[in-house]
Amino acid sequence: MSDASRRDQLAESLRALRARIDAACARANRAPDDVRLLAVTKRFPAADAALLLDLGVANLAENRAQEAVGKAAELARLRPAAPARWHMVGRLQRNKARSVVTWADEVQSVDSPALAEALAKAVRGRAELGDGPATMDVMIQVSLDDDPARGGCPAAGLPRLAERIAESGELRLIGLMAVAPLLARPEGAFGRLAELAATLRADHPHATEISAGMSGDLEVAIEYGSTCVRVGTALLGGRPLASP
Numbered sequence: 001m002s003d004a005s006r007r008d009q010l011a012e013s014l015r016a017l018r019a020r021i022d023a024a025c026a027r028a029n030r031a032p033d034d035v036r037l038l039a040v041t042k043r044f045p046a047a048d049a050a051l052l053l054d055l056g057v058a059n060l061a062e063n064r065a066q067e068a069v070g071k072a073a074e075l076a077r078l079r080p081a082a083p084a085r086w087h088m089v090g091r092l093q094r095n096k097a098r099s100v101v102t103w104a105d106e107v108q109s110v111d112s113p114a115l116a117e118a119l120a121k122a123v124r125g126r127a128e129l130g131d132g133p134a135t136m137d138v139m140i141q142v143s144l145d146d147d148p149a150r151g152g153c154p155a156a157g158l159p160r161l162a163e164r165i166a167e168s169g170e171l172r173l174i175g176l177m178a179v180a181p182l183l184a185r186p187e188g189a190f191g192r193l194a195e196l197a198a199t200l201r202a203d204h205p206h207a208t209e210i211s212a213g214m215s216g217d218l219e220v221a222i223e224y225g226s227t228c229v230r231v232g233t234a235l236l237g238g239r240p241l242a243s244p
């Protein structure tokens with residue numbers, strides 16, 4: 001597909017997506033500016049990320065560290081002057097922390113004290129080398145079904161993990177992230193997330209963000225207070241099976 005027709009396609013899905021977000025905000029009596037849109041570009045090429053930047057979508061997200069590192073570098077070559085902001089939203093192993101801080105501006109998937117420690121150390125290391133800022137915005141990914149296989153910190157572990165992050169000089173805790181469980185109704189999951197976020201805010205007043213809602217459930221997430229929706233399919237189309 002030519003760049004121009006892909007651009008038209010992305011412009012059209014972006015228009016439809018913004019209309020969905022605006023309508024959901026209107027129903028919930030919220031300002032559309034309250035909800036950040038992250039474009040999840042996983043398994044799509046850097047060329048698509050470049051077209052999204054041209055269309056005004058600067059917040060980009062990836063779920064695999066390995067794929068993201070090359071894509072972020074290629075995007076920087078394609079659009080050197082454009083202000084992309086990269087978000088890590090997928091499961092992250094401790095030994096990838098050093099690599100993640102080379103491209104990510106924000107990590108939404110912190111789910112253990114050990115990972116928080118590794119990230120803090122990596123941020124410190126990059127700052128000492130003059131390779132980036134001395135702090136990183138992070139969210140805690142919370143598990144809404146307490147199924148450890150799907151990632152996320154169990155709700156019971158939240159206070160301790162939040163405390164660890166708050167103690168570090170490098171990580172700034174800005175909120176909670178979650179993926180709705182596959183089989184449950186999203187209303188219950190996002191309602192529970194809103195309660196957990198309110199409890200967290202009582203001890204950590206700067207942790208005001210709730211990252212929730214994807215292509216299929218963003219209206220419900222916005223109804224329950226999401227400040228950040230992460231959208232792949234509804235923007236970019238069905239994902240190719242193989243990684244580029």
Ligand SMILES: *Cc1c(COP(=O)(O)O)cnc(C)c1O
Nearest residue numbers: 040063089214215230231232233
């Ligand atoms: C892929 C992914 C998304 C986007 O999902 P869609 O249903 O394609 O919008 C959001 N969040 C995370 C963590 C993801 O891995």
